[in-house]
Amino acid sequence: MDCPHCKVSHDEEVFNDNLMVCPHCGCHLRIDAARRIVYLTDEDSFKELYHNLKTGNPIEMEGYEEKLSAAEAKTSMNEAVITGSCTIKGRPALLAVMSFNFMGGSMGSVVGEKITRLMLKGAEERLPVIIYATSGGARMQEGLFSLMQMAKTSSAAAELDEKGVPLFIMLCDPTTGGVTASFAMLGDIIAAEPGALIGFAGPRVIEGTIRQQLPDGFQRAEFQLKKGFVDCIVPRQEQRRFFARMIDAHCAHLDAAKKKKTAEVQL
Secondary structure (H helix, E strand, C coil): CECCCCCCECCHHHHHHCCCECCCCCCECCCCHHHHHHHHCCCCCCEEECCCCCCCCCCCCCCHHHHHHHHHHHHCCCCCEEEEEEEECCEEEEEEEECCCCHHHCECHHHHHHHHHHHHHHHHHCCCEEEEEEECCECHHHCHHHHHHHHHHHHHHHHHHHHCCCEEEEEEEEECHHHHCCHHHCCCEEEECCCCEECCCCHHHHHHHHCCCCCCCCCEHHHHHHCCCCCEECCHHHHHHHHHHHHHHHCHHHHHHHHHHHHHHHC
């Protein structure tokens, strides 16, 4: 298996053992949602939520059902995001992991609904929410219904903010379009994987619009970090420890509030 960046060849097992990160150059290859959940969460702690939500065809787009069926067969997922509860080094959290392999990680009605429900659950139960974002944007096959998810997820993120519950975002390659323009940019901490493409329109579209050559590395995570678009870059092997630290740093007030409420109930 060749690394797409440095072209050095390694056995597939080497990539798998290294969380799909090239041991030669550190290039972070795309990884499926199920494997992200395994390396991030404590063993057997992840409990899926909202699995029963099923995508329809709201504007009766021809061939849409067939594309959904093909994506389900390819990924063993019923939509482009998996949501659930988990613990990370013993810290409880709510987790959403998007998959670019499912129709480019596009955000349709069900993706927006699952992410919205997860954030509202976090606000209600005072649990931190972690979202791994990777997407080509809103799903064109659902028309206006997909665009409505931008407002819906943003509103849920505002609910978290109002309740003082942290929202942590990990931007993966690529994160673009309507996902970037909504919840993916509303986290209290916005982290990114090394080399991830992050933006609204892609570089080729921008170059064609402004008719200028863009600088090297434009829209990559390292470029966005310099421009203040993301807060930090976190390699895949360090993400478990990173989120445990973020939860400790941002959730102390939530634990204090829970203890106070428990004491008041006991009185």
